[in-house]
Amino acid sequence: MSKPAPSQTSPNPPALRVRGRSFITLVLAPESPLKTWLETLDAQMKRSPAFFAERPVLADLAGLADKDPDAPKILAELKARGLTVIGIEGLTAESKLLSKGFWPPLLAGGKPLNNVELPPEEAPAPPPPPEPTALLINEPVRSGQSIVFPKGDVTIIGAVSSGAEVIAGGSIHVYGPLRGRAIAGLMGNPQARIFCRKMEAELLAIDGLYRTADDMEQALRGKPVQAWLQGDSMVLAALD
């Protein structure tokens, strides 16, 4: 009738799972004389620190003759460089070297792969973001304010008030009334232009050539206008 309580059932021992997994490990093969080899390693690590950072390595000690007096130091030297040696190979269990000190497991039967290509140089740091070549002003430029941007174009969304000035190395775009001064092509750029939605400027200048409000065609006042240089004179024309 009543089921036996679970605790009373004889528990099946859990199956022991064993799985295999293979990794590719860097194998460093120190050579004699150790000192020279370490110098080469240092030089490489300096060039490409990221390549070695926190990588487990295997040390192939075949090339390090049993007689090299520095051979026992190899583990300490690698550890000092931040390299974690997870195993050694290239020796026999009878090797004299192994009789002294503590060594990571001696591995054998690894499947050789090609020499790993060492990065010649550290990948260059990401280049700094390019200097902005345009400036956007999202509010009116009020009287007495001065916007100076010698590196490129200036775009203003809003008005440039009487008594304000905008100075740009490139062109000037005003999406609103231009009532103040606009000085484009500051660093000697005759290709620069001035655009505005409503032309009421006190002064326009491109590459050193200027015109004051008095010299501008009255018919263009209040209109959308662009200004550019044609030879040695400034031309103003309605945009539509």
Added chain:
Amino acid sequence: MSKVLVVTSGKGGVGKTTSTAALGAALAQGGKKVVVVDFDVGLRNLDLILGAERRVVFDLINVIQGDAKLSQALIRDKRIENLSLLPASQTRDKDALTDEGVAKVIAELKEKFDWVICDSPAGIEKGAMLAMYHADMAVVVTNPEVSSVRDSDRIIGMLDSKTAKSEKGERVEKHLLITRYDPARAARGEMLKVDDVLEILSIPLLGIVPESEEVLKASNVGAPVTLNNPANAASRAYFEAARRLSGEDLPVTMPMEKQGFIAKLFGRRVA
């Protein structure tokens, strides 16, 4: 939550002090606790407009320099008990104002009053800068003529860059008050149109105060116009402006000539 309001203009003679007194009185008449602070050190006027000139003992500079307590310098208006005045010093100049001193006085006033209204001196020098520095809101007083508009534009730029709020990346709430508006002259094209002023300054319109003899009369008897003659068109414009400052959404009244300044809906709402 108390608010610090600066009444400013850049140009002199446009009606800052008159507007400070009228708005301060209108807000106080509406039941708010109001203090008006005269920042025009050396050219003090607000006490005259409020008829308190014979009661000034201590002033803003005395408080800043620690010679008097704030409560000793505050003058309570005799007619509107919610309205107080912190007068400026007439014998000193603006250099006596210090950043820390002004900050301390404003902080103390904010604890006591709903509205701290700072009457800015003309110009863009230290006195004007300190008057606007702590402002949450600004009333930019402008006459409908080009020099006043350009100076106001300059002041708006400074409100956006030289105040405590702007340094924190916030914005001072700005309102445009057009004063000394003469409908007859505007009709003849002798004044800038309201629309032109708004287009140039592009800040919300708080009100249009018509040019009125009552304003001058009120000043001469030492009373804010909103108190001396509340039915006058100028007073009504100030009352409406005060209600808008308090957050009400009212259409702006456009002063009209033919109807004897009787208000007519202008059809524009403050933003």
